[in-house]
Amino acid sequence: MKITGTFLDEITHDIPSQNWGPDEWRRDFDAMQQVGIDTVILIRAGYRNRATFDSDVLNGHRDMLPAYTDLVDLFLTEAGMRDMNFFFGTYDAGTFWDEGDYRTEVAINKNFCAEVVDRYGDRDAFAGWYISHEINAYDEDQMVVYEELADHLRGLKDVPILMSPYIRGPKQFGEEALGLAEHVATWEQVFARIQDHVDIVAFQDGNVALTDLPRYLEANRKLAARYGLTSWSNVETFDRDVHIQFPPIDFRKLRYKIEQATAANVDKLITFEFSHFLSPNADHPAARRLHQRYREWIEG
Amino acid sequence: MKITGTFLDEITHDIPSQNWGPDEWRRDFDAMQQVGIDTVILIRAGYRNRATFDSDVLNGHRDMLPAYTDLVDLFLTEAGMRDMNFFFGTYDAGTFWDEGDYRTEVAINKNFCAEVVDRYGDRDAFAGWYISHEINAYDEDQMVVYEELADHLRGLKDVPILMSPYIRGPKQFGEEALGLAEHVATWEQVFARIQDHVDIVAFQDGNVALTDLPRYLEANRKLAARYGLTSWSNVETFDRDVHIQFPPIDFRKLRYKIEQATAANVDKLITFEFSHFLSPNADHPAARRLHQRYREWIEG
Amino acid sequence: MKITGTFLDEITHDIPSQNWGPDEWRRDFDAMQQVGIDTVILIRAGYRNRATFDSDVLNGHRDMLPAYTDLVDLFLTEAGMRDMNFFFGTYDAGTFWDEGDYRTEVAINKNFCAEVVDRYGDRDAFAGWYISHEINAYDEDQMVVYEELADHLRGLKDVPILMSPYIRGPKQFGEEALGLAEHVATWEQVFARIQDHVDIVAFQDGNVALTDLPRYLEANRKLAARYGLTSWSNVETFDRDVHIQFPPIDFRKLRYKIEQATAANVDKLITFEFSHFLSPNADHPAARRLHQRYREWIEG
Numbered sequence: 001m002k003i004t005g006t007f008l009d010e011i012t013h014d015i016p017s018q019n020w021g022p023d024e025w026r027r028d029f030d031a032m033q034q035v036g037i038d039t040v041i042l043i044r045a046g047y048r049n050r051a052t053f054d055s056d057v058l059n060g061h062r063d064m065l066p067a068y069t070d071l072v073d074l075f076l077t078e079a080g081m082r083d084m085n086f087f088f089g090t091y092d093a094g095t096f097w098d099e100g101d102y103r104t105e106v107a108i109n110k111n112f113c114a115e116v117v118d119r120y121g122d123r124d125a126f127a128g129w130y131i132s133h134e135i136n137a138y139d140e141d142q143m144v145v146y147e148e149l150a151d152h153l154r155g156l157k158d159v160p161i162l163m164s165p166y167i168r169g170p171k172q173f174g175e176e177a178l179g180l181a182e183h184v185a186t187w188e189q190v191f192a193r194i195q196d197h198v199d200i201v202a203f204q205d206g207n208v209a210l211t212d213l214p215r216y217l218e219a220n221r222k223l224a225a226r227y228g229l230t231s232w233s234n235v236e237t238f239d240r241d242v243h244i245q246f247p248p249i250d251f252r253k254l255r256y257k258i259e260q261a262t263a264a265n266v267d268k269l270i271t272f273e274f275s276h277f278l279s280p281n282a283d284h285p286a287a288r289r290l291h292q293r294y295r296e297w298i299e300g
Numbered sequence: 301m302k303i304t305g306t307f308l309d310e311i312t313h314d315i316p317s318q319n320w321g322p323d324e325w326r327r328d329f330d331a332m333q334q335v336g337i338d339t340v341i342l343i344r345a346g347y348r349n350r351a352t353f354d355s356d357v358l359n360g361h362r363d364m365l366p367a368y369t370d371l372v373d374l375f376l377t378e379a380g381m382r383d384m385n386f387f388f389g390t391y392d393a394g395t396f397w398d399e400g401d402y403r404t405e406v407a408i409n410k411n412f413c414a415e416v417v418d419r420y421g422d423r424d425a426f427a428g429w430y431i432s433h434e435i436n437a438y439d440e441d442q443m444v445v446y447e448e449l450a451d452h453l454r455g456l457k458d459v460p461i462l463m464s465p466y467i468r469g470p471k472q473f474g475e476e477a478l479g480l481a482e483h484v485a486t487w488e489q490v491f492a493r494i495q496d497h498v499d500i501v502a503f504q505d506g507n508v509a510l511t512d513l514p515r516y517l518e519a520n521r522k523l524a525a526r527y528g529l530t531s532w533s534n535v536e537t538f539d540r541d542v543h544i545q546f547p548p549i550d551f552r553k554l555r556y557k558i559e560q561a562t563a564a565n566v567d568k569l570i571t572f573e574f575s576h577f578l579s580p581n582a583d584h585p586a587a588r589r590l591h592q593r594y595r596e597w598i599e600g
Numbered sequence: 601m602k603i604t605g606t607f608l609d610e611i612t613h614d615i616p617s618q619n620w621g622p623d624e625w626r627r628d629f630d631a632m633q634q635v636g637i638d639t640v641i642l643i644r645a646g647y648r649n650r651a652t653f654d655s656d657v658l659n660g661h662r663d664m665l666p667a668y669t670d671l672v673d674l675f676l677t678e679a680g681m682r683d684m685n686f687f688f689g690t691y692d693a694g695t696f697w698d699e700g701d702y703r704t705e706v707a708i709n710k711n712f713c714a715e716v717v718d719r720y721g722d723r724d725a726f727a728g729w730y731i732s733h734e735i736n737a738y739d740e741d742q743m744v745v746y747e748e749l750a751d752h753l754r755g756l757k758d759v760p761i762l763m764s765p766y767i768r769g770p771k772q773f774g775e776e777a778l779g780l781a782e783h784v785a786t787w788e789q790v791f792a793r794i795q796d797h798v799d800i801v802a803f804q805d806g807n808v809a810l811t812d813l814p815r816y817l818e819a820n821r822k823l824a825a826r827y828g829l830t831s832w833s834n835v836e837t838f839d840r841d842v843h844i845q846f847p848p849i850d851f852r853k854l855r856y857k858i859e860q861a862t863a864a865n866v867d868k869l870i871t872f873e874f875s876h877f878l879s880p881n882a883d884h885p886a887a888r889r890l891h892q893r894y895r896e897w898i899e900g
Contacts, residue, residue, distance in 0.1 A: 017550035021592070024589070
């Protein structure tokens, strides 16, 4: 298997901007196509005061920075020209993280996504929704976000809904990490609750020790299958093991993770994300080398 | 408005060295000139045991590392050939930060700046002083540094004196940040005290949420005007919003900050700083792209 | 003096991978040779679940990631073709750091190093052992690691044994740092204990203030001489003084450290490490410039 999907991280949370304009993006969509990427996922349409386009809904809701370039239009156009599927990531107002206020998140997104469908709903490449609020365990309030928002999105445009949760693993949570059994138990709860609201689940694969990953991949695939969800693996191409947050991953780790996801029989591999960490056009020279190593390997 | 001034950060506090020699600096002064930079500000002539030239005063005062290259001479020469104004940043002994000992800071700088005027005072480009001790609020001891040092500098060479304070904003101070009213109140105190000692104030623009920036820019300009000070804005070209400290800023943020500073009617835009973050010669590919985006925009 | 040895950091603890394949390594060995490097030291043959080759011993002991490429073979081959000396760095199981369990470290390494000698012991370039467990002071348990392991290594292949400790200095330990007298006292203890087990000691030179370094270099050389050990200096080429961990060092600091190590009469200069921080092929543009500055100086 190879990686056939990537996030587009242009309203970024913690990854430095590469300051690309339309020409650089075009060139990178070409590079994606060349390695077989057929799916692009907008990581989020907006985050707090920043957005990928000048949205009337968001501007009406709070002070926003100007978007200057309509990135949704740009990405839909580039994806459309290459027969790629584009998944639209919802807006993250930040209120859930700051104040546990999920009501605002849902309320804004309902109006905002209606605006999105109004503006972009008829574009060929618009093939899915991505709910951008990442979760790692069962949480009542977050379930409501997923339920209400997913129902609303489905009503606006009936295309597959993707989520990409993370494992409450030791690399991020240290001693508060969940073990495999606890992980499975809490996700049984999650999927029992949202199985009719979400279609595809792509667990991030970077939060547990690499040598524990096979067990998690296997468990996650079975878990998803039990609830009728499609399994993708989000094969992270950045490295969580070093001081600098975050450089491209060591190719040996990437290859191992892809081999294990393949062995676990997931349906598709996507990555966070191509343009910074796996692209021949990335700023990091190590990403350009990762691209080279990856190409040598998949072209074998 | 465009950015017409930049700091030169070669005795750096926390930005990695690019290891440039005279040739690389020459090339970068060319690049500065090409985008209309007419003012360069040495961020500090020395910091603890490092200095921009081998100073008899500093060597007499403590163990210093050799300078190897006289950067003050190099910068004055390059600035002079291009009719740029050079502001000389004072020495930071570190004793104020470590022990609250401002007496040493003032005492060393008096002798040191006399040596500076002796060595470089007649150079054409020597157009101003920059007091490198950054402050964010009223502090009695720091006021004395500013008063005594500024008087002394004025006596050595009567050229404009610049300061570039930071806002005690949430990006650096979290819950201990000052609100706008508190910020204005404390800076009323500062300016009432040092209005006759300093000529230009260039607040750093990166410490508050971007969408709050317009109010701060406006308040700062009015504040400065009330005390007869010239207002510049220090439009930071590095990004404070990501894990890595620090990459070049996202162009969208830079453009927004320049637009807002223009709307607030400041007299000049400077930046910290061109060579690492906005230059076509910078190490960061994202800085080279920022340069491209910035050029496209100012050249319209 | 110039730098004639370098570590090879390919099972890295905290430095991002450059994702080099055999071609990139070959090119970098050429670059090393060009600046006079005659000694390469594998920083560690493995770390926890990662290894430089697929070892039967390690695979029998725990879950390991595949190595994919045999780096020990690659490095021995490239070193051999250039008449370089290769020092083999032992495996770090992580159990000592995690649980104070040094028994496991010693036990695994005994079997592992036997496998190493079996596989690579007859290679021309195999010229030394490097005990990869870094220490900074006397510690009874660590002494046992050094004693037992060194005896065992000597029995497997009788070549010089190198260690590269760090100073318990203020850059890493703040207020818990040792002063020079305490440093000397604890290292008297260490060397009294392991003088017959280790042949060469290369203290890392980046943990104390640069202007204190001359005193430490002098003390360390005398200390080693008193116990019949050869003194090398590990002239670090990365910068410990900035937020980003870690960029290439400022050339001025590197030059100063080399000048001081030369003045202290050490026998050889090695560095951690060439390929990321001092190479014309490194990812960091600042490393490539450091290479240039260094070449200008040594060829000067």
